[in-house]
Amino acid sequence: MGTLPQAKHLPVIDLRLEHLNSTSSTWVTTCGEVMRALEEYGCFIAMYDGVSQGLHDAIFHASQQLFDLPTEVKALDTAYPPSHGYIGARPGAPFYEGLGIQNATTKQGIERFEKLMWPSGNPSFSEGVLEYSKAVAELEHLVMRIIAKSYGIEENYESLLGSKTYLVRLMKYIIPQVKENESIIGIYAHTDKTFTSLLDQYQVKGLEIKAKDGEWIEVNPLPSSFVFMAGDVCTAWTNGRIESPVHRVMMHGDKERYSVGIYAFIRDRKIEVPQQLVDEDHPLQYKPFYNCKLIDYFNTDEGKKSKYPLKSFCGI
Ligand SMILES: O=C(O)CCC(=O)C(=O)O
Numbered sequence: 001m002g003t004l005p006q007a008k009h010l011p012v013i014d015l016r017l018e019h020l021n022s023t024s025s026t027w028v029t030t031c032g033e034v035m036r037a038l039e040e041y042g043c044f045i046a047m048y049d050g051v052s053q054g055l056h057d058a059i060f061h062a063s064q065q066l067f068d069l070p071t072e073v074k075a076l077d078t079a080y081p082p083s084h085g086y087i088g089a090r091p092g093a094p095f096y097e098g099l100g101i102q103n104a105t106t107k108q109g110i111e112r113f114e115k116l117m118w119p120s121g122n123p124s125f126s127e128g129v130l131e132y133s134k135a136v137a138e139l140e141h142l143v144m145r146i147i148a149k150s151y152g153i154e155e156n157y158e159s160l161l162g163s164k165t166y167l168v169r170l171m172k173y174i175i176p177q178v179k180e181n182e183s184i185i186g187i188y189a190h191t192d193k194t195f196t197s198l199l200d201q202y203q204v205k206g207l208e209i210k211a212k213d214g215e216w217i218e219v220n221p222l223p224s225s226f227v228f229m230a231g232d233v234c235t236a237w238t239n240g241r242i243e244s245p246v247h248r249v250m251m252h253g254d255k256e257r258y259s260v261g262i263y264a265f266i267r268d269r270k271i272e273v274p275q276q277l278v279d280e281d282h283p284l285q286y287k288p289f290y291n292c293k294l295i296d297y298f299n300t301d302e303g304k305k306s307k308y309p310l311k312s313f314c315g316i
């Protein structure tokens with residue numbers, strides 16, 4: 001009798017500080033695991049202790065309060081590009097709503113958002129989100145340092161730091177009207193137009209990652225974990241060594257779903273492939289470009305139709 005094929009799982013990597021500092025060889029082993037996961041899947045699940053369970057619960061509680069505000073208040077969250085502000089339910093994604101907080105690792109960024117949503121103030125919201133986004137940004141920086149060290153491009157990475165900004169997006173998916181055991185698209189398949197993305201699913205699953213062989217991998221929410229994902233900008237920057245994964249959200253008809261994304265972008269500075277990553281075996285694949293221009297392109301008719309927007313925008 002044959003055995004049933006095992007469902008694939010995303011690698012789970014322990015990036016808790018206590019673990020990383022435990023023995024001298026742990027760091028080297030962990031860096032190897034991170035690079036293998038990123039080169040194979042473009043993402044992995046990071047176990048991380050920088051966000052306490054209390055803070056985590058507080059963010060999701062605040063997110064529920066936020067989505068209960070009237071639509072006309074939420075719509076005050078406008079931004080450039082438009083996808084960085086309020087996104088209401090639309091024909092392609094009728095169950096989805098998102099609110100974006102720009103410059104979310106700065107007090108000014110969060111307070112600007114707080115004043116729009118609660119003119120009479122909600123300091124505990126801002127304090128919680130600031131603490132949360134700073135802690136998650138540290139995780140992002142840790143992984144990026146591993147990538148930069150492993151490819152010998154630390155200086156290039158350091159030169160991008162002054163231009164890195166973080167957007168926090170709080171997301172809500174309402175319960176879709178589907179039959180039992182049926183599921184339906186919550187967000188269609190895409191790659192992120194970010195440098196990197198970190199996703200926090202809290203308690204309700206739905207995120208799926210497409211493996212290189214085309215199989216969809218379900219990502220089950222684990223406590224104290226974030227999905228680290230390379231965005232298209234990271235693909236270009238690493239000259240294609242790390243490919244941003246295609247992912248989607250599937251909704252099952254039983255629970256509403258809240259998630260949080262923390263997205264890093266490179267503002268006002270061209271992304272160029274570091275010369276260390278170009279050689280005979282790895283010819284240059286991408287022309288220099290601005291992150292915001294990639295997003296603009298993706299929002300054009302041509303960009304929306306393109307199967308590989310990054311390639312059609314700046315591929316060689
Ligand atoms: O809700 C999620 O888990 C994923 C959202 C997502 O893919 C995105 O915001 O780009």
Ligand SMILES: [Fe+2]
Binds near residue numbers: 191192247
């Ligand atoms: Fe995404």
